[in-house]
Amino acid sequence: MNARSSTSIFLAGAALAALLLALLAGLCHLLLQPGLALYAPVLVRPADWFFALLIATDVGAYVLLCLFFLAPVPARAGQRIQPFLRTYARLLFFLLRHVVPGKKRQKRLAHAYIDYLNQLVLRRHLRVRPEKILILTPHCLQWDQCPHKITRDIHNCRQCGRCPVGAILALSQAAGAHFAVATGGTLARQIVRDLRPKAIVAIACERDLISGMEDVMPLPVLGLLNRRPNGPCFNTDVDLHALRVLLETLTGERYERT
Numbered sequence: 001m002n003a004r005s006s007t008s009i010f011l012a013g014a015a016l017a018a019l020l021l022a023l024l025a026g027l028c029h030l031l032l033q034p035g036l037a038l039y040a041p042v043l044v045r046p047a048d049w050f051f052a053l054l055i056a057t058d059v060g061a062y063v064l065l066c067l068f069f070l071a072p073v074p075a076r077a078g079q080r081i082q083p084f085l086r087t088y089a090r091l092l093f094f095l096l097r098h099v100v101p102g103k104k105r106q107k108r109l110a111h112a113y114i115d116y117l118n119q120l121v122l123r124r125h126l127r128v129r130p131e132k133i134l135i136l137t138p139h140c141l142q143w144d145q146c147p148h149k150i151t152r153d154i155h156n157c158r159q160c161g162r163c164p165v166g167a168i169l170a171l172s173q174a175a176g177a178h179f180a181v182a183t184g185g186t187l188a189r190q191i192v193r194d195l196r197p198k199a200i201v202a203i204a205c206e207r208d209l210i211s212g213m214e215d216v217m218p219l220p221v222l223g224l225l226n227r228r229p230n231g232p233c234f235n236t237d238v239d240l241h242a243l244r245v246l247l248e249t250l251t252g253e254r255y256e257r258t
């Protein structure tokens with residue numbers, strides 16, 4: 001499934017979550033109304049306005065969420081509205097995660113959410129200097145028998161070809177971008193704090209990618225899911241072509257196949 005149709009899945013799910021949010025607001029209003037009328041009648045009208053505004057914001061934000069994906073958005077307007085849209089999308093995804101049944105559907109939803117977040121970044125048509133880009137990957141990409149400590153210094157990798165780390169290092173060197181491998185969220189955050197990149201290309205599983213992308217908001221992050229042919233967190237792999245395309249999209253340059 002391509003990123004566009006995957007994003008449509010997120011928007012369809014988001015419609016459900018937005019409706020749920022509006023219903024919840026309406027229900028709260030209905031429940032509060034009799035009590036307010038009895039004990040604080042002066043608050044009845046402000047409460048009416050508050051809940052009406054809440055529902056209108058919900059509907060308006062959902063329309064913006066769709067418009068941002070479907071229609072061309074001027075770069076400056078896009079930049080201003082991004083933090084709000086990302087926060088709203090995050091809220092809808094949080095709700096959806098609790099109502100969508102089944103692991104398979106939840107996984108598809110997570111993919112769709114990641115694709116939507118990627119689209120938010122891509123539609124800004126950013127141009128970032130390579131030295132301001134960080135490629136961040138999890139430790140499980142490294143071959144489990146490799147004796148080299150790449151989390152301390154990625155240049156310890158001998159590029160032997162036993163795992164994708166060597167190829168990613170070659171690509172990052174060709175591009176002039178930073179590349180770091182993190183053993184967990186704490187180290188990843190520390191790397192981001194130290195390097196202060198302007199954009200990140202992150203590779204991880206659904207859970208880590210989503211929490212990482214949300215953590216570093218409003219920093220633009222393009223997420224790429226890892227492949228797990230040996231199960232989770234063990235000798236994982238990544239689509240190097242997709243990684244190169246993301247890097248090229250951010251820098252506007254072309255890199256030879258490494």
Ligand code: SF4
Pocket residue numbers: 142143146147148150156157158159160161162163164165166167
């Ligand atoms: S490519 Fe690098 S990290 Fe991977 S096994 Fe070889 S030396 Fe180790």
